[in-house]
Amino acid sequence: MALLEVSGLRTTFHIGVGTVQAVRGISFHVDKGEFIGIVGESGSGKSVTMLSVMGLLPQYAEVKADSIRFDGRELSQMSPRELRSLHGKEIGMIFQDPMTSLNPLFTVENQMVEPLRIHLGMSRERARLRALELLHQVEIPNPEQRLRQYPHEFSGGMRQRVMIAIAIACSPKMVIADEPTTALDVTIQAQILELLENLKREMNTSVVMITHDLGVIASMCSRILVMYGGVICEEGSVRDIFYRARHPYTWGLLNSIPRIHHDSHEKLVPIRGTPPDMLKPPEGCPFAPRCQYCMPVCRRYMAPPTDLGDGHLVHCHLMHPKAPKVERGGLQHD
Amino acid sequence: MTEQKRSRVLMEVRDLQMHFPVNHGLLSRKHSVLKAVDGVSFSLLAGETFGLVGESGCGKTTVGRTLVRLYKPTAGEILFDGTDIAPLAEREVLPYRRRMQMIFQDPYASLNPRMTVSSIIGEPMRLQGFPEAEIRERVRELISQVGLKSDHLSRYPHEFSGGQRQRIGIARALATRPEFIVCDEPISALDVSIQAQVINMLEELQEKLGITYLFISHDLSMVSHISHRVGVMYLGHLVEMADMRELYTHNLHPYTQALMSAVPIADPDVAAASQRIVLQGDVPAPIDPPPGCPFRSRCRYCTGACAETMPEMREVSPGHFLACHVKG
Structure with missing residues (x-):
């Protein structure tokens, strides 16, 4: 059952030189207890999508949506005040850089107790005990001493663990993790990913993981949205995306990452060109200028989604029955 | 480049040390030393790509910068085509700079x-x-x-x-x-689809011009893709060094094993089948490190000997070097 249902989301930023069309009409849903991944490169709109849903964007951003339904309520009609009561309580957030998202002037205890007191009305003493319990849950040694630091x-x-502890403090229905391990070393990343997996298993929370790293989501997520140029180009189960991908951009992403577990030295197949300028995004499919299978129609119109079954949706004109049949080039899975 | 061609030693590094003094403030009497690189030895063959991997703070960038003499090493030798460039004065280094160059991590800050x-x-x-x-x-x-x-x-x-x-x-x-280029995390600031473009270009340039690369990165999958040989660093020390294939299939050092298994694999089936070794704790600070093996605080196999002496680098099989008291 869908916990979050977004349809027709458009986000634009009005800046001095023009209007950046960061998200250009996307629809998706997140089921209860689901671990979903949003992948894309920088500027693809993956972070802005979730920030728009949360209402966390600055003043100069304009968010339009047909509807954003979260747990039966319409978020797009809510006042900022009502939205704030959801933040931290029903929707937890973990950001990329734990240094800038924790306040350097307050102790960890201060920052952990705050949401518990505000949202759950706990007394200072009870909130402190809950904070200790949370630090224990995210496997921070010496929680008593750590709280005062x-x-x-x-x-x-360790900071990212604190962020996770704050995000799950009020047992939210959904946690949004925006590149939670990008700033960390690989062995530390492995620790944090393991922690997230354990928490997900224990708490049955929906998790939306935003990342540029296909490796991170391959082992974690059940469903994946691939974003490019402010639109979703393909969505489906992990196996749909990794083994049965149909969108040339998804192929390009998969072909451009080296695979350490393969014996022979394969040449990487890069995607030619550069990502679109979102001040003047191309009229049709945003990937058309870099796509080796581009047809005239691609430059004019965005492709409608084609459902290949079981929620595997592809937004590409190549899915049209009259389009030429192409297969994923480059590195082939056997 | 074929295997036969890569036999001439272009650069030999012997017991390289690079220590930085740490200031504890104007009135403090305490003097500490940050041992960024503490006794690293390896050689680079002409035309090869030598990958240097490790986590932040392990000293891999310092090694790269010292090799092209952006730093003057505290001790050790850097034999470049037979001449020791480690003790040379800034002015004497200039002729060698023509033959060795560097590509930096951040394409925004380095231009x-x-x-x-x-x-x-x-x-x-x-x-x-x-x-x-x-x-x-x-x-x-x-x-x-x-x-x-x-x-x-x-x-x-x-x-x-x-x-x-x-x-x-x-x-x-x-x-x-140049004959030698230090590539210091040249792709980590780039998007995935652009990374492959740059990597392919570096490979083509090497094939055409026979340049030797020292490829520094924390991204093990990219290092393993581009490198012929790889050295793994931890807290200022080289802990294991071997041919890429050998290191991938027969790695021995507990840190290499953890590092390899921590790399996220972009293939759900392979990822599900592989075992992840999750290390406990963080990398200790390289300021005034205690004696013994630098990895012992996080090592599963740690024994008494590990706390006493730093294990020597030894050849466990042809071309495969390891510094560990327990393994091998």
Whole structure:
């Protein structure tokens, strides 16, 4: 059952030189208890999508949507005040850089107790006990002592654990993790990913993981949205995306990452060209200028979604019955 | 490049140490030493790519910068084509700079925003005193070699995307026709689809020009893709070094094993089948490290001997070096 249902989301930023069309009409849903991944490169609109849903964008951003339904309520009609009561309570957030998202002037205890007191009305003492319990849950050693410390006394991995503890403090229905491990070293990343997996299993929370790293989501997520140029180009189960992808951009992404577990030295197949300028995004499919299978229609019109069954949706004109049949080039899976 | 061709030793590093003094404030009597690189030895063969991997703070960038003598090492030898360049004064290093160059991690910070592309690419040649006419001609040749157009030459860095800037950085590194280039995380600031473009270009340049690369990265999958041999660093020490295939299939050091297994695999079936070794704790600080093996605080196999002496680097099989008391 869908916990979050977004349809027709458009986000634009009005800046000095023009209007950046960051998200250009996307629709998706997140089911209860689902671990979903949004992949895309920088500027693809993956972070802006979730920030728009949360109402966390600055003043100069304009968010339009046909509807954003979360747990039976319409978020797009809510006042900022009502939205704020959801933040941290029903929707938790984990950001990329734990140094800038924790306040350096307050102790960890201060920052952990705040949401518990505001949202759940706990007394200071009860909130402190809950904070200890949470630090224990995210496997931080010496929680008693750690509570009294400031963020700068924590390493990057430990800070991210604190962020996770705050995000899950009020047992939210959904957690949004925006590149939670990008700033961390690989062995620390492995620790954090393991922690997220354990928490998901224990709490049955929906998790939306935003990342540029296909490796991170391959082992974690059940469903994946691939974004490019402010639109979703393909969505489906992990196996649909990794083994049965149909969109040339998804092929391009898969072909351009090296595979350490393969014996022979394969040449990488890069995607030619550069991502579109979102001040003047192309009229048709945003990937058309870089696509080796581009047809005249691609430059004029965005492709409608084609349902290949079981929620595998592809937004590409090549899915049209009269379009030429092409297969994924480059590195082929056997 | 074939295996036979890569046999001449271009650079030999012996017991390289790079220590930095740490300031505890004006009135403090405490003097600490940050041992960024603490006794690293390896050699680079002409025409090969040697990958250096490790986590932040392990000293891999310091090794790279010391090899091209951006730092003067505290101790140790750097034999470049037979000459020890470690003790040379800044002025004496200059002739060697023509033969070794560097590509930096951040394509935004490493290009001067007030210089045009053509003066950026020509700068190393200008410093070496090449005649202006030759520089102009070479710059035109370089810009097309890295896949940019000659009308880009009069523009400024801010007009380019990250991938294009990194191409400009590569053109600058190639300007003096170096034999050796240190690539310090050259792709980690780039998008996935652009990373492959830059990696392929570096590979093609090596095939054509026979350049030797020291490829520094924390991304093990990219390092394993581009490198012939790989060294794994931890807290200022080289802990294991071998041929890429050998290191992938027969890694012995507990840290290498954890590092390898921590790399996220972009293939759900393979990822599900592989075992992840999750290390406990963080990397300790390299300031005044205790004696013994640097990895022992996080190691599953740690024994008494590990706390006493730093394990020596020894050859466990041809070309495979390991520094561990327990394994091998």
